[in-house]
Amino acid sequence: MYFIGQTRFSLYIPGSNAWNVSNFTEEEYIAHLFSDERMAIRAKIFSEISVPMLAKMKGEFDYNHIVSYSSIMPEKWKKTLFDLQKKYPFIYLHEVDKNKVNPIYQILKNKPNGCIAFFRLDDDDLLSINFLNSLSKYNNLAFRNMAVSFGKGFTGYYKENHFIDFRECKQRFIAIGQAYIGTYTDGKVELPAMHSHHNLDENYPVIVDSREFMYIHTHHAQQDTNYRFSNDSNNKTNTIEADLMKYPKVKSSGILSENFPYLIKDVNDFLNNKKSVYNINNFILPNKYSTFEIKNDIEEIVFDCEYELHTEKSISSSKAFVLSIFPEDSSSNIQGMTRSNNPDIGWYKYISVSAGLSKGEFSFSLDRPMKIKKLKITIWDNRIKEAEIKSINLSN
Template identity: 30%
Template sequence: MFFVGHTKFSVYTHSSGAWRATNGSKFKSQEEYKKYLFSDSRLKPRIDIMLNFSLPQLALAATNHEVIHLISYSELLPEKYEKQLTYAASKYSFLRLDKQKIGSGWRTAEQIAKDFLLASDNPDQSFGIYRLDDDDILPADYFEQLTPYIKDEFVGMQVSLGTGISAIFRDGKFYNARKTYHPMLSIGYTSIHKMDANGEISKLPVAAHNLADRKYPVILDSRKLGYLWTRHTQQDTALGLIDTDDDSLRETLKRHMDRHPAVNDFQELYSSFPILKTRITSAESSNSTYEEMILTPTDLDRSGIRMKPNRIGGRIKITTSMICDLNSVPRNALIKFIFVDKEGRRVEPKFLDQFLKDQPISRSGNPQIGWFRYLSTRPGKNRTLTEFVLPPEIFIGVLSISKWARNETKIMIGSVSVESLAN
């Protein structure tokens, strides 16, 4: 199947309203705008993401497909970045570079497609044109997901893969990974085309990506992960935020993202984005440690569930999600903790009374329970956050979840994550 993609890597278009960085909302002059556009602070994370994550993922996706990916960039781009693009073009055979002179337009995906089709043995085949920003990433099965829709009967439509991942990028790694649902998101948005007998490529009406279904049909397929939406402080969209320093911007990004659930199925994530193995976490900070204790939904039986996390101490956040049946009652399950010292020896619960007395966990008089917290178990979906701070050189040795009052109630644990938060 044939696909053409287009990425604009710091194209100088001051009059454009497509990006916040080009609409005059922050810049008083073209010179001020150009200084920002080609600054190291803006370009370094973008070239890092594109060369080390986006293009390697695209290479995986392109296997068994005819793919041409066009990167347009300005002649004003600093030489060190142009050299990196040139090296990438020599490494990936599907890559084409388009150096744009000031005042001239860039090559279009339609032009690239026409040249390819006129030279091919199948010029009347339908094909897809997709868009990709320089700091976003597509899954390894991206073109496989699109292939069923690249047919003549779908020409004039677009395909949106609505489910994906959003994560914050910092210092070569991704954190705060969230699973998101954004129909008609611009990342990887694909239009379906065909060339007629006169060599003309079919066109779609001009429409903003989030309003496209008002102009033509949009096929929505959200069964698999379809994108990784990278968030970072140097994004052009971040210019619309009030915050100006990087730390404040990151906190604002996190607040915007936290309405989405944290990623807990890393098998699914790594299957779609194998390049990201060991480089992405759901931890809320790039300095935090994060561990998923339950990888698949698990029924909570009478014996409970016992989990042993990697050594974790300091400021701790535990997130538990459950689904309870209609007969469930509040506080019908609890999470229990066994704490250990640096040698791995169990710490008697009462020895922590003074330190933990004002924190949201309690010590039971029942020695079989020790330190614990009740979990939300109302009928339906429940999510409980438990945050507390342990004294130095004290760690969670074991945590367990068990039913409390009504053992006949059906409870399914969806996920349990343990995070050691950076101070």
């Protein structure tokens, strides 16, 4: 069996819908595409983290990775690719506009017949070192003309030359590592045609395997999706953090370190640098409303809240409690929470109870770094006469 990956390394594709450049000239587009600010992050992630992990992932598999680039790319970035290819011979460089021959044919030339698993990987995303081992289960004739999507992975926030935040996520049909199963027979390659990952299952049968963590979807200020062509660095950061807070934070290093060993230091730094903002432990709620003043100078954008509450009676309720958060700027918007018209409730989350126990976590983000002034618990379900906060931990 053969495995072939492809990374389009800041590839210049005239007229591509992948770029939202309708309000910019071709010159502005090219200048942005190859700007030092944008390229430096990609070159560092790809050459220092991604490719070394791809090399470890390769193991004994027959695996080559195509790196496609444009002839107009500045020479210093070409040199980065040339140096990588010398160090890692499984890298196959393809100058797209100068070499029109399909690189897959060049890679497989004179090799025996066999099945092919072809996948793509962006230059700033990462695959687990166990990716090929998992994909090998589907790289056979039984899955020919089908696609494979690994739905479980992590999101990571890359800032100032290292990852500072890791979250667990599930995204069916995510583009990272999405694979197509085909064949190489008597010198002929047969692979399913590429389709958008959003509606892939409308074109082919798709195997969705979300049992293991297979990727890291990288977020950074120079991304081409949600943050392109913005000069407001604070807005970029706020947008990234607001997006990340949709997912739960990683709480232990085990699975991350096992799948992405080159990130062990970043993972440990992230886990060890978590700051406590406010804690409540073993507090009996004396009445319907309980307010807790928070007196510290911690200013942040994204906060995490873990909670555990018990009720005396073993009841179940989807709206047992209301947990309210009050930032120092009352006009601030909070993503991840709902705003009540009642100023005594403010920004809130409903807390459910099942058989007298409520336990969970959520994240929320503010418009800008600021302090949280108070936290409030309201007993919302009138059936609850006695309740206890076992713990509420507000951190960032």
